[in-house]
Amino acid sequence: MSWKITLFVPDFTENDLQAVCKPIQDAWLTMGSKTQEFETRFAEIIKAKHTFAVSNGTSALQLGLAALDIKPGDEVLVPSLTFVACANSIIAQGAKPVFVDVADESDWTISPEDIRRKITPKTKAIMLVHYAGFPCRMDEIKNIANEYNLRIIEDSAHAVVTSLNGQYCGTMGDVGAFSFFSNKNITTGEGGMVSTNDDTLAERIRRMRSHGMTTLTLDRHKGRAISYDVVETGYNVRIDEIRSCLGLSQLERLDTILQKRRAIYKHYVEKLRDVDELTIPFLDHDHHTVGIHIFPILLHATLNRNEFITCMKEKGIQTSIHYPPIHQFSAYRKILDREAACPLTESIAEHEVTLPFYPSMKDEDVNLVCTSIKECLAMMK
Numbered sequence: 001m002s003w004k005i006t007l008f009v010p011d012f013t014e015n016d017l018q019a020v021c022k023p024i025q026d027a028w029l030t031m032g033s034k035t036q037e038f039e040t041r042f043a044e045i046i047k048a049k050h051t052f053a054v055s056n057g058t059s060a061l062q063l064g065l066a067a068l069d070i071k072p073g074d075e076v077l078v079p080s081l082t083f084v085a086c087a088n089s090i091i092a093q094g095a096k097p098v099f100v101d102v103a104d105e106s107d108w109t110i111s112p113e114d115i116r117r118k119i120t121p122k123t124k125a126i127m128l129v130h131y132a133g134f135p136c137r138m139d140e141i142k143n144i145a146n147e148y149n150l151r152i153i154e155d156s157a158h159a160v161v162t163s164l165n166g167q168y169c170g171t172m173g174d175v176g177a178f179s180f181f182s183n184k185n186i187t188t189g190e191g192g193m194v195s196t197n198d199d200t201l202a203e204r205i206r207r208m209r210s211h212g213m214t215t216l217t218l219d220r221h222k223g224r225a226i227s228y229d230v231v232e233t234g235y236n237v238r239i240d241e242i243r244s245c246l247g248l249s250q251l252e253r254l255d256t257i258l259q260k261r262r263a264i265y266k267h268y269v270e271k272l273r274d275v276d277e278l279t280i281p282f283l284d285h286d287h288h289t290v291g292i293h294i295f296p297i298l299l300h301a302t303l304n305r306n307e308f309i310t311c312m313k314e315k316g317i318q319t320s321i322h323y324p325p326i327h328q329f330s331a332y333r334k335i336l337d338r339e340a341a342c343p344l345t346e347s348i349a350e351h352e353v354t355l356p357f358y359p360s361m362k363d364e365d366v367n368l369v370c371t372s373i374k375e376c377l378a379m380m381k
């Protein structure tokens with residue numbers, strides 16, 4: 001398939017290229033000073049007390065859940081309109097995901113009302129997702145969490161860097177989890193970050209990232225430690241220096257990346273907001289504080305989405321779907337012991353289309369996507 005415009009184009013610079021060579025020249029490949037620098041820089045940007053770079057976003061979620069002591073028998077509330085990694089990471093802890101609907105037609109983040117409805121005596125935590133980078137209704141969610149003594153884990157894979165009333169996504173709950181997968185706002189190929197402002201959780205995350213060991217190779221290399229103990233079991237979800245260097249290099253131009261994303265978002269909105277056959281979610285949200293990750297639209301319910309996607313494909317425009325609801329996947333149908341009851345999620349997921357969106361997108365690219373949309377919609381009438 002030769003696309004005119006693909007869903008995503010990674011954006012690398014000469015600086016990125018130089019950066020990834022450095023660890024090879026220095027002959028220190030994992031968990032070294034560059035990883036520490038990457039963590040420190042990221043912490044400064046999102047104003048987090050502690051950050052830990054890890055192997056990917058999924059392991060960030062899993063480490064967060066483990067540090068919060070989520071275990072078999074526990075229930076974790078999670079949206080169904082998200083990437084399957086969210087629910088999978090809960091299952092990996094032996095706990096049970098309980099699916100929660102989205103807030104409304106234009107705010108596709110987790111619904112505080114539905115959270116209340118789905119709390120049981122077994123509920124231990126809420127894993128929320130800042131969909132497309134737009135922040136969840138944190139005030140309401142935090143009130144509920146306080147009332148029922150629930151922990152909050154923020155999946156901020158889409159929300160590098162989003163703030164809400166001066167606080168950054170990944171620092172408003174107990175633990176934040178970020179992904180630096182190839183198509184995310186900052187990429188290291190595979191990679192992720194865990195954030196927390198809680199010193200006790202931070203200690204557990206630090207240890208559990210590397211087998212539960214009390215000291216690291218770097219400490220021993222620097223002569224700061226001779227041996228180690230294992231005080232609780234853990235994982236190996238470490239990152240390496242090559243990827244940390246790439247992350248650091250990207251963070252240097254984070255402002256440019258975010259500005260470009262916001263400008264492309266604004267351009268799309270101007271072109272599409274008056275198109276009758278579709279709606280754009282999150283329109284009433286101030287996008288200037290959002291690290292926008294994807295551009296989703298909602299086709300009107302009378303239109304056939306497959307027909308639309310096929311028409312766009314014929315015009316050389318790649319689109320995607322975010323997301324098929326998790327509770328409708330075969331594996332989850334088998335294990336669900338009660339109806340998911342997420343009607344709004346189901347209707348949105350049936351009509352959602354994600355448009356091409358990446359920082360190097362030019363005005364004429366956005367124009368071509370929007371013209372193609374209008375032509376397809378006219379043809380479908």
Ligand SMILES: *Cc1c(COP(=O)(O)O)cnc(C)c1O
Pocket residue numbers: 056057058059082083085086129155157158178179180181190191192
């Ligand atoms: C990408 C993503 C993840 C998983 O991150 P990986 O780095 O691919 O493991 C988790 N949640 C959401 C919402 C994501 O978009």
